[in-house]
Amino acid sequence: MHDFRYKNNKLYCENVRVEDLAKKFGTPLYVYSYHTLVDHYLKLQSAFSEIKPLICYSVKANSNLSILKALVAKGAGLDIVSGGELFRAKKVGCPAARIVYASVGKTNQEIRAAISSGILFFNVESLPELENINRIAASLDKITRVAIRINPDVEVKTHKYIMTGKLTNKFGIDLESAYKILLLRAKFRNLNICGLHIHIGSQITESEPFVEAIKKVSVFIQRLKAKGISLEYLNIGGGLGIIYDREAPQTAQIYASQIIPLLKNTGLKIIMEPGRFIVGNAGILVVKVLYVKRTLQKKFIIVDGGMNDLVRPALYSAFHNIWPLNKTAKCEKADLVGPICESGDFLAKERSIAKVKEGDYLAVMSAGAYGFSMASNYNSRGRAAEVMVSGSKAFQIRKREIPADLVRKEVISGELKKL
Numbered sequence: 001m002h003d004f005r006y007k008n009n010k011l012y013c014e015n016v017r018v019e020d021l022a023k024k025f026g027t028p029l030y031v032y033s034y035h036t037l038v039d040h041y042l043k044l045q046s047a048f049s050e051i052k053p054l055i056c057y058s059v060k061a062n063s064n065l066s067i068l069k070a071l072v073a074k075g076a077g078l079d080i081v082s083g084g085e086l087f088r089a090k091k092v093g094c095p096a097a098r099i100v101y102a103s104v105g106k107t108n109q110e111i112r113a114a115i116s117s118g119i120l121f122f123n124v125e126s127l128p129e130l131e132n133i134n135r136i137a138a139s140l141d142k143i144t145r146v147a148i149r150i151n152p153d154v155e156v157k158t159h160k161y162i163m164t165g166k167l168t169n170k171f172g173i174d175l176e177s178a179y180k181i182l183l184l185r186a187k188f189r190n191l192n193i194c195g196l197h198i199h200i201g202s203q204i205t206e207s208e209p210f211v212e213a214i215k216k217v218s219v220f221i222q223r224l225k226a227k228g229i230s231l232e233y234l235n236i237g238g239g240l241g242i243i244y245d246r247e248a249p250q251t252a253q254i255y256a257s258q259i260i261p262l263l264k265n266t267g268l269k270i271i272m273e274p275g276r277f278i279v280g281n282a283g284i285l286v287v288k289v290l291y292v293k294r295t296l297q298k299k300f301i302i303v304d305g306g307m308n309d310l311v312r313p314a315l316y317s318a319f320h321n322i323w324p325l326n327k328t329a330k331c332e333k334a335d336l337v338g339p340i341c342e343s344g345d346f347l348a349k350e351r352s353i354a355k356v357k358e359g360d361y362l363a364v365m366s367a368g369a370y371g372f373s374m375a376s377n378y379n380s381r382g383r384a385a386e387v388m389v390s391g392s393k394a395f396q397i398r399k400r401e402i403p404a405d406l407v408r409k410e411v412i413s414g415e416l417k418k419l
């Protein structure tokens with residue numbers, strides 16, 4: 001599953017003792033296992049080898065250049081959602097033909113940059129966006145490929161903030177509207193509408209909603225065929241769930257066996273956009289205990305990492321396992337909290353956590369996806385350092401931010417003195 005294990009009661013990432021990393025690089029510290037990262041990518045690749053999809057890793061899950069570089073080197077494409085992510089994709093040398101771009105709010109500048117780079121296609125989320133991309137492509141004298149993102153209106157069992165495939169969500173276009181657009185496709189002279197896209201949500205642990213959504217688009221693809229509209233690509237998005245606690249998510253194999261027959265039937269080239277599945281369990285956040293505080297009601301373990309480093313517990317009430325770096329049988333119920341001035345600043349609540357003292361370290365598990373990429377500088381805290389481990393080697397892939405980084409773009413204007 002992943003390469004974070006105890007050996008003689010000490011937590012290791014591959015062959016490196018995590019405590020050595022914490023001491024060398026400081027905390028809070030993100031630690032990634034190269035082997036776990038690549039292994040998850042290869043697991044998907046081999047599960048789907050029969051249909052050889054283009055696997056576009058979802059950059060927003062973890063956009064560190066070294067993570068992207070490692071996956072692109074293995075043949076992955078990238079799924080981007082902004083001009084900033086396009087910049088990262090180019091920076092790591094991802095071939096443009098392996099980049100797809102989704103987002104409900106692409107700006108003209110972002111659209112222009114993506115067209116000029118020659119990305120594989122845009123995943124278009126509304127009619128006004130389609131018209132805008134057509135207009136910009138015309139101004140650049142280009143024909144641009146787009147896929148229509150379908151909102152298939154399927155229910156998924158996940159946190160409501162990460163459901164994206166219901167008609168009440170802002171994403172995609174309903175089937176009937178998409179049908180009308182496709183009938184009128186000749187009108188968009190600078191677009192080649194070459195595919196359909198779905199992405200129904202994240203941390204989905206069962207195959208059923210994927211199957212249901214793919215069935216819906218398959219019927220739609222047949223309906224288009226009957227009208228003489230043929231497409232080249234079906235992009236099935238990401239969303240595969242991982243184990244944070246006691247979930248029993250479908251494996252890559254089961255997921256593949258459920259949907260490959262449906263995908264083959266469409267006759268289209270398949271694209272997928274996994275993020276969390278690839279990187280989620282490849283990373284941990286290591287924090288140091290600052291104080292153990294007992295109040296009249298509770299025990300709080302106060303650590304040097306908080307919601308600005310890992311916002312998932314605060315944002316989604318997400319569960320992360322908390323492992324001590326030195327394994328012990330002695331546990332006690334506590335809240336694991338950060339130093340930030342918000343009651344929402346917790347990493348775990350009312351949990352049985354190893355008995356620790358000041359200076360001890362704890363690992364927040366499964367923090368590789370939507371961890372660092374959602375980090376902020378709230379409370380003027382520099383963002384954490386990131387380290388990658390491969391075998392017995394460990395190397396920094398992002399330096400810790402220092403206070404000067406925090407104010408680098410700020411200006412104390414001369415105008416202030418005149419007020």
Ligand SMILES: *Cc1c(COP(=O)(O)O)cnc(C)c1O
Nearest residue numbers: 058199202238239273274275276
């Ligand atoms: C976020 C996102 C993904 C990745 O989702 P995961 O749950 O991390 O696999 C894929 N496609 C789109 C369009 C997304 O917005």
